[in-house]
Amino acid sequence: MMSYRTLDDLADGQTVLARLDLNSPVSVGVVEDNRRFSRHARTVRELLDDGHRVALLAHQGRPGRDTFVTLEQHAEILSEHVGREIEYVPDTYGETALTAIDDLEAGEAIMLENVRMTDDELPEREPEEHAKSDLVQTLAPEFDAYVGDAYSTAHRKHASIVGLPLEMEAYAGRVMVSEYEANSAIANREFDGEVTMVAGGKKATDVIDVMTSLQDRVDNFLLGGIVGELFLRAVGYDVGRDIDESDLYESQWRANKDRIRELIESHPSELVYPSDLAFADENDERSEVTVADVKNKDHDYLDVGSDTVEQFSDIAAHSEAVFVKGALGMFEDERFSNGTARVLEAIGRSDCFSVVGGGDTSRAIEMYGMDEADFSHVSIAGGAYINALTGRSLPGVEVLKGSVEATH
Ligand SMILES: Nc1ncnc2c1ncn2[C@@H]1O[C@H](COP(=O)(O)OP(=O)(O)OP(=O)(O)O)[C@@H](O)[C@H]1O
Numbered sequence: 001m002m003s004y005r006t007l008d009d010l011a012d013g014q015t016v017l018a019r020l021d022l023n024s025p026v027s028v029g030v031v032e033d034n035r036r037f038s039r040h041a042r043t044v045r046e047l048l049d050d051g052h053r054v055a056l057l058a059h060q061g062r063p064g065r066d067t068f069v070t071l072e073q074h075a076e077i078l079s080e081h082v083g084r085e086i087e088y089v090p091d092t093y094g095e096t097a098l099t100a101i102d103d104l105e106a107g108e109a110i111m112l113e114n115v116r117m118t119d120d121e122l123p124e125r126e127p128e129e130h131a132k133s134d135l136v137q138t139l140a141p142e143f144d145a146y147v148g149d150a151y152s153t154a155h156r157k158h159a160s161i162v163g164l165p166l167e168m169e170a171y172a173g174r175v176m177v178s179e180y181e182a183n184s185a186i187a188n189r190e191f192d193g194e195v196t197m198v199a200g201g202k203k204a205t206d207v208i209d210v211m212t213s214l215q216d217r218v219d220n221f222l223l224g225g226i227v228g229e230l231f232l233r234a235v236g237y238d239v240g241r242d243i244d245e246s247d248l249y250e251s252q253w254r255a256n257k258d259r260i261r262e263l264i265e266s267h268p269s270e271l272v273y274p275s276d277l278a279f280a281d282e283n284d285e286r287s288e289v290t291v292a293d294v295k296n297k298d299h300d301y302l303d304v305g306s307d308t309v310e311q312f313s314d315i316a317a318h319s320e321a322v323f324v325k326g327a328l329g330m331f332e333d334e335r336f337s338n339g340t341a342r343v344l345e346a347i348g349r350s351d352c353f354s355v356v357g358g359g360d361t362s363r364a365i366e367m368y369g370m371d372e373a374d375f376s377h378v379s380i381a382g383g384a385y386i387n388a389l390t391g392r393s394l395p396g397v398e399v400l401k402g403s404v405e406a407t408h
């Protein structure tokens, strides 16, 4: 299999354009620090230590959304993680940006403006088409090399993801390599023992896509969260109702019920249902009920119960590989964190190959005092993680591999 070049292949002292993914939660204009900064800091620090002149390219939000802001705060947060000042340049590829790139000294980095503020970035186009854009044609000649580190945007055919690497000597950064290898393992690698997937959270369509494409590779699907309730409903339990104005159950049920029924029919022994559920009682305290005793959608079920936790933890403990997609409950509320936190702890304790994905689910690791090092990999990707699990190709990875072929 043709692979990509990595930072190990990059000669020191070059002018380098590195594409990162620092897309972050933004609340009332304030960018939240998160794992993406600490992970990419490793790539940036290494580039600076190797004497490169480094311009960083990244995006935030999409036009029209509240999260669509400049990268000024990102430059500050990343500077703290890297331990060196990264100057923010309020321009992506105009005169101001080109002057700042020209002025770079060895071991210095600048952060160019949110690349989604240019018209060329966002249209989904083939790499060859993007390569002709002004953005790519202006930036590419300024650099000796492109470092693709934005694995979590590699599912997008955007100019800076697929166009730039086509026109430049391209290398995969440290985040790109570690994410790609771990997340593709379930689709690419053979495991001798049992393979388990925690299938939870609230994005049922994504999870059911993953389950459908991995149905013959996974021995146990541990069902929880809203996904678990949809499966319980499909086998006749009266659970799952929309909370307030939310559309968590009904629309997802309508969209997925046929595929859920197909999975139940074709893989009855791989599906592991919750045997009990938790809800808030009249005193607003956690109570549990066995699934058989649930009646008339009488509560919002916000976590799996203790028996389920025990059963899921046992299965995780004797698996050879465990992939997590989605939380087992509404863990942000401590009363309903038991399922997610205890099962993650069991996975962390076991010596299985473990991958935890999804921005929300991986937040539970630090919220409940677990050590990221107890897992083989904690992914910082959302959509790209789904693509990798389902074995769909990632254009941003393919173009890095293609770039090696083109030079051979
Ligand atoms: N029974 C439930 N009722 C309501 N919300 C739930 C329930 N179970 C899980 N959740 C919510 O699901 C969310 C996690 O699921 P989701 O699949 O959306 O996240 P993810 O895959 O980790 O993240 P992302 O796709 O955003 O990177 C959590 O925020 C949790 O509160």
Ligand SMILES: O=C(O)[C@H](O)COP(=O)(O)O
Binding pocket: 021, 023, 061, 062, 152, 153, 156, 381, 382, 383, 384
């Ligand atoms: O946060 C992400 O998943 C990536 O940055 C991709 O963002 P997008 O879904 O807005 O393309």
